[in-house]
Amino acid sequence: MTLDQAKEKLAAYEKTTFAYEHAMGILYYDGSTAAPRGSAGIRASTLGELARLQYNLTTAPETVEMLETLRAADGLDSITARKVSELWRNYDQTRRIPVDLFVGHQTLCSESEAVWTEAKPANDYAAFAPYLQKIFDSTRAIAACIDPDRDPYNVMLDQYERGLDTDTCDAFFSALRTRLVPLIEEVCAHADRVDDSPLCRHFPIAVQREFSDYLMDVMGIDKNHCIIGETEHPFTANFSRHDVRITTHYYADRLASSLYSVVHEGGHALYELNTAEELVGSALGTGVSMAIHESQSRFYENIIGRSQAFCALIFPWLREHFAPTLDDVDAEQFWRMVNRSTPSCIRTEADELTYALHIMVRYELERKLLAGDLTAADLPEAWRQAYHDYLGIEVPDDRSGVLQDSHWAGGMVGYFPSYAIGSAYGAQFLREMEKTVDVDAAVRFGTLAPINAWFAERIWRHGCMIDPGELFASVCGKFDPMVYTDYLEKKFRGVYGI
């Protein structure tokens, strides 16, 4: 194969791969938002078949020949060189997994997620448990194929955040625990200083929908390329910078829930919407890793979205459109309310301070499940115990406990630590950003444009061109969790006046 032939083949390979992934993504999104419930079976079958076709293409002899030709070539432009190294890495992992395991896992994830979707509202963990066990068994088998000599959990961490391992996670979580546990105790001792009950009044969902639209405008999200849907569990689906979907879940008696889902998913969306046009349609045209992704979503959700400036910006809209429901509240009180910190059951509703504890619970439990030291049958009890130990609270039922998240149901094992790492990255991004951008003034002025521009230049446009650790270091230098704990300490002492 000549170099020109290989380059042509690469373009054809990318086009087909993009079509498969685009189709699978739309099938998934449609399945979560619109599809009739009884369609899960045929959707799982189609997703399995598309996964099989993709596997076959990834491991086809002519794909390998194409990649080998390009790997041996000199003087490739940087984008092509990066594509080749990323595709080779993908090939080298995929080829180690037998096709039946690869396809079976995809089908299992589709089925399992469908079962979870029914089981969660029904509080029926018994229906879901066999699928959860199969997910962990199948994931363990895949990790063993990818690298039989490595802790399977490290193999999985590496899937979501290249280079991350349990040593880093352990040290990171330990540092958080040391600083945050006493701070949380202090805040709890002053719990009566913040009352967020006004946010649990009645907020009509039709008006909340308008509010989401307003929030997308405030964030600078291009609605020509990004829409908002409604699902049980909010998520972002992205197919390229030309097509991004975010979802939320409205509760008439919880104003903050959808607000911060939209701002969180909006952060993911901004990242995807701003990858470089020249990367579209290739494996590089998307966010580079889950921790970087979550660093963006949680930056917008918490560091921006729960700042005094942002609360001051959006509160007039809320007060006007929900009038008279918030007539007795002012912007500063609103800011305190959305930062009320209290140990609770639901991760996605957790405040910024206790959030990391929710992640630690999941980190420890998914490690044990993957190691085989814990079974799905015993999980609810272990979950209740962990919430008791870490957060000091009792979990009333599985819907508010082990069934709350969709991640494991969809096969995302090893994903959760990204949320906490990403949150910590965010604090370092803020420190860097403030050197050149008056963040507070920009938000008060009503535009996130300088903030978006700062990220677009340093993070978003790069897509997958740079490894996540290197990308982070290029902007912030060394990773230092203390920046994050300092940020939290300062903020929550402010909120509670302690």
Place this chain on the structure above:
Amino acid sequence: MTLDQAKEKLAAYEKTTFAYEHAMGILYYDGSTAAPRGSAGIRASTLGELARLQYNLTTAPETVEMLETLRAADGLDSITARKVSELWRNYDQTRRIPVDLFVGHQTLCSESEAVWTEAKPANDYAAFAPYLQKIFDSTRAIAACIDPDRDPYNVMLDQYERGLDTDTCDAFFSALRTRLVPLIEEVCAHADRVDDSPLCRHFPIAVQREFSDYLMDVMGIDKNHCIIGETEHPFTANFSRHDVRITTHYYADRLASSLYSVVHEGGHALYELNTAEELVGSALGTGVSMAIHESQSRFYENIIGRSQAFCALIFPWLREHFAPTLDDVDAEQFWRMVNRSTPSCIRTEADELTYALHIMVRYELERKLLAGDLTAADLPEAWRQAYHDYLGIEVPDDRSGVLQDSHWAGGMVGYFPSYAIGSAYGAQFLREMEKTVDVDAAVRFGTLAPINAWFAERIWRHGCMIDPGELFASVCGKFDPMVYTDYLEKKFRGVYGI
């Protein structure tokens, strides 16, 4: 290739083909309902790529060998034998079309439909015209590949209704014209006998949505496998009996519009939801032709949905839920209102009596466009002239004229006659059905079950097992348009008391 190998290959072929078609269908549905506007480009690219993959699979040497092995085999069961003959027919047509033309046409249809979606509300025919011209040029080229010796319009008619040709259409439309034109004149002379202005009062869309839900229950549509969405132009998307989507369009000031869209699309849905389980996942697991499909949808829409019995059944719901808007109307008046006949611009809003004239306009114009005797640039003028000649009305703008339908934009040339043929089939189905089912009593009693069961047994379960002409004849004998015109004459003399 042994027979067993060929059978195995057939199963694999069906699985892959089903996945491609399912994915393309969901991409299309998502594109019409949820997708951000700016995503049309990447969707067109993905749909084009999937079409290319499907083309390659259909024409692959091992597919041909598989089909040849099965064609040569004795004693295949009837389902396998039918699959083989249908797949061979598809192969034999596809192989005649060059891959670039095949894929280019698919991409063009996606792009053209996206342009139409913007152009219609903007009343901007100029933006759409170049795409429309390309659609007809590309369709002409494809027809010439399939059969260079045949009138391209006959080739296209055959795509939607096997065996249908312009001789049959001409004779059919001529028979309709002879009977219907004087009847329409007589009805117009008594136009003052039916006033449907109460149906143009204000009907909140939220309540109309609940009404759609009620209608689906009345029709016996399984909501576990069928959902309803909202689009500019109502349609039905079906992926198997396990997943069917219907769409509607709500207008707050036109109650009858969504009502009859839902009942019409619901008829399509019932057909698809009731194909035999053993045909799922194969080329046979869907309705056999467009005229048979339209015979079902228009049967439910008009023969059932606009009957006195059906109006009496649903009117109490409307009166109660839209109260007090319809307090001055009774069920019989309501029945007359939904059957008010008057020449109008919009096909989907047309009454049952003038409907065929709308089809005749499209039939004549698309024939000329395909023959190259009319260009897209000259179409609006030809359209206005045809509406003047056939319906005696002036078309105020292109949105209410040539831009109203999505069919040509999506590449469906030769489809329209199916609506009229299907309507005529419906009258013959009714005559047969009444021999064993008390249709009127069933509807008044509030259940369409005996009607659904009658169709399920004779039409729906067969999927594509029987050619459409043969299927119709097996139930009704010879096709006789006079049964349809007799039905219309009797009904509209009743509505207008003439």
